[in-house]
Amino acid sequence: MTEVTVVPPGAGESVTLPGFGAVFKLAGADVSIVEHPFAVGAITAPHSHTREDEHTIVLEGEIGFRSDGQEVVLGPGGYITKPRGQMHAMWNAGDRPGRIIEVIAPGGFERYFRELGELLVTHPGGGDLHKLPEFAALARKYVLTYGKPDWLDDVVHRYGLNRPTH
Numbered sequence: 001m002t003e004v005t006v007v008p009p010g011a012g013e014s015v016t017l018p019g020f021g022a023v024f025k026l027a028g029a030d031v032s033i034v035e036h037p038f039a040v041g042a043i044t045a046p047h048s049h050t051r052e053d054e055h056t057i058v059l060e061g062e063i064g065f066r067s068d069g070q071e072v073v074l075g076p077g078g079y080i081t082k083p084r085g086q087m088h089a090m091w092n093a094g095d096r097p098g099r100i101i102e103v104i105a106p107g108g109f110e111r112y113f114r115e116l117g118e119l120l121v122t123h124p125g126g127g128d129l130h131k132l133p134e135f136a137a138l139a140r141k142y143v144l145t146y147g148k149p150d151w152l153d154d155v156v157h158r159y160g161l162n163r164p165t166h
Contacts, residue, residue: 015117022113032107038098043091045164054082061098064091112142
């Protein structure tokens with residue numbers, strides 16, 4: 001039986017990732033909820049996963065999303081679904097910090113952020129994470145594929161973003 005779970009505002013275990021973070025709000029087999037703050041100039045590395053859909057709600061700032069051929073910038077109150085199997089990225093499209101909530105279904109993928117944070121602690125500065133065997137193993141564990149789609153350079157240029165670290 002599911003129990004009532006309460007996470008007060010500002011609460012939740014967190015990890016720091018380059019340009020954004022992860023604050024774990026709720027975790028379960030059916031769904032997990034993670035809050036991501038986005039620094040100005042931050043973009044996630046383009047990636048796809050085959051097991052999860054991500055449903056995103058923008059809380060603060062202007063956040064850009066690209067999922068395969070679709071691109072949009074949403075402000076507070078905007079929602080988007082990034083379906084499994086599509087190469088996608090998110091970025092801070094504005095000039096102030098942003099914040100989103102990700103509802104990930106099914107749950108479990110939130111553990112990737114925790115493990116990536118632990119990997120970054122053991123490899124300060126990150127460097128080129130793609131060259132680390134531990135990073136490749138982590139991506140395989142979560143059936144996660146990173147890529148450099150043809151739209152990445154254009155998005156980075158148009159929004160004045162810092163290149164993804166991995």
